[in-house]
Amino acid sequence: MALEQIRFIHTADLHLDSPFLGLNKLPDKLFSRLQESTFSALERIVDTAIEKSVDFVLFVGDLFDGEDRSIKAQARLRKQLKRLEEEDIFAFITYGNHDHLAGDWVKLDMPDNVYVFNESPEAFLFTAKNGVTVHVYGFSYPERHVLTRKIDEYEKVPGADLHIAMLHGSEDGHSGSHQPYAPFTIRELKEKAMDYWALGHIHKSRVLHSDPYIVYPGNTQGRHRKEEGEKGCYFVTMTKEGQTELEFIETADIRWESVRIDLKEKMGMTQFYTSCMTAMESLGSKGQSILCQVMIANPYHLSQKLLKTIENGEFIEMLQDEVFLDDDFIWPYHVKLEENLKDEKKLISDDAFLNVLEEAASELFHADVFDQAVSDLFSHTYGSRYLDAIDGPEREQILQSAKKLVLRCLSEVD
Template identity: 45%
Template sequence: MEISFIHCADLHLDSPMVGLKNLPTSIHNKLKESTFIAFKKVIDTAINKKVDFVIIAGDIYDGEDRSIRAQIRFREEMLRLKENQIEVYLVHGNHDHLNGSWINIDLPDNVQVFPSMVTIKQFIKNNVSVNLYGFSYETRHVKERKIDEYIRSEGANFHIGILHGNLEGSTDHRAYAPFQVKDLLAKKMDYWALGHIHKRELLETIPPIVYPGNTQGRHKKETEEKGCYFVELSEKDARLEFIPTSEVVWESLKIDASNVKTFDELYRLCRKKIDERRDGSYSFIVSFEIEQLQMEDSFLDSDLLEILQQDEGDSESFVWVTSIKIQENTEWLKDNLLKESAFYEELFAVTKENEAVDDAVFSLYQHPKAYRFLEELTADEKRDLAKEAEELLLSMLVNYGR
């Protein structure tokens, strides 16, 4: 006795891609379509795998207005599933809650939408029955423990909980419909289909308690490939297969530039990183963080970014560098300053002396209202303060000139 299904969540159809400027038209269009293409891959997988049903665990749309464009595209995919006799069970989350304002586009009858109260919907096929439990957000902010309303009902071969919510104590997202893992285990489900957290995570294996993450990353914090899960559930076990669906992958890459001496060498090093990503499987939005660079040029990052973006042009599988952050090599900078003038030698010498720290805080410790609340600084604390002062001094010298 076995069933199979797709578990996806957080489609955020028609989501704007934030934090991007001056994109070529081709890249802009691909990003604009990326959430739709990712969801199409989900549906392609469901059809190719001949699953029994699809679970969508909330936030189908990016906003409570549910754009007509997004609704039409979603319905088209639901109709494809209907043509292949595949049922759909979905809940709405905090982004696309039931109390929003939108022009309603009817969905085909293979789509089962959970109401605002925890409800049971039953799937039956070939004498195999499944109870699915879930609820849709009535408003954007659902902060009560809805998990307490999930009650297993006997009379089915399998039981699946659908919950768009946040693990208590997690700070990744707002704490909506909070729960603890022990709460889910106590409900005796065979599978928990979670949504809301955009990072893929398996909270428990027996039974599987699964965040599939979102299907397409939308900004620099949603890195790595995204997707959904193909699940085969039997009386003995559950088999999970992650299916990548990203059209565009966001990445943050560190570059060790300790051996770079010229701008051209730095440019070539960045180009090598870009070419390593260009494998044809994905397009990439990349942020570079350059470390240990031993060059002084306040315009270096902006010049380099402009050139790398110009090189990319209209590539079909693009690698678009959206930002470059250069971490100052403070030790190298300090060494060069010390060689320039005896003035800098005297300046930095002050930050090495504990007496200088004592002089700096002397007036605070002598203040008639403050001194009683202060403890004597330890040697380690004085060293930490001196180090912070030195780093601040170097930063000011870099940013405002010497």
């Protein structure tokens, strides 16, 4: 007799066919693999669903990166959904703010094992092979900007053993860099008396609550440096009584990571290069490729000559020359100098000088004083034609860089 339980995959934010803007300067082989990575993640999701013999897969919004979803992306998705159909695995889809229903695209029909939710929350009755019944709830975004509390439209429908709700949206006050679409509170979700809330929209894996489970799986493939760490989906097992177990499954083909090197003393080129390579290797690819940012704390321990090689790109080219772009690699894409003004001040004991430096910089924060200081540059017969006006944020960045340069030069003096 089959256990009275269901098994499913909860995934969201695949962003298929993401263009990976700004990364086209990567080596062609690496950029091509990055462009393919969202599809690789989808394939790993389906591989897991088949391996785990799940009953269904929940795709909670933003399957596609854009509202004009390409034929290529639709065809690749359809191919993987057909694989699920061949294994008698159902798929539930809601579209989110990126792939909303108001987009303009050539529609490619999906297999019969797929149900796409409409623009208003509704319930779909699913019966597993072992007879367990599940009401699956969800809605697709009718347009890109859905700011209303769609949670108010969710109503639990009697007549099923389990109730699972899909919602692509943001917890009130916790949207971070994401738009606060379809907002909700944990209390509101709990009041709906569902057995599991399958969320989407936030690109970081988070379990907001465990009774019932309220879960963001995060996105399946990091798309830029701000989406570091593990990316994947959840394999979920639920008994008929609602007892739930989660297992996170990593799906990203290429992971974004950072390593930090905290310099404690002066270093020459060879020692610094070795430290960077060792730090990168400590990440360990573990059957996965990594795009790595190397962060250098206390860079004033490095010579001006070495710092120049970092700033002009020579040093990172040295690191990259050691990388073979085979199946698993660690590719350094950026070396960042973490210049902390407070740390640099420790090198200089003359408090009076530092006070004068701070006062001079503070005066330059005033637009009229700053403009006077750069007036010769902007009045230059030839140079001025290539210059744009300097706004507030850019002025502040220039002044901070100037202060750091002064302190760095002083730190070189024995």
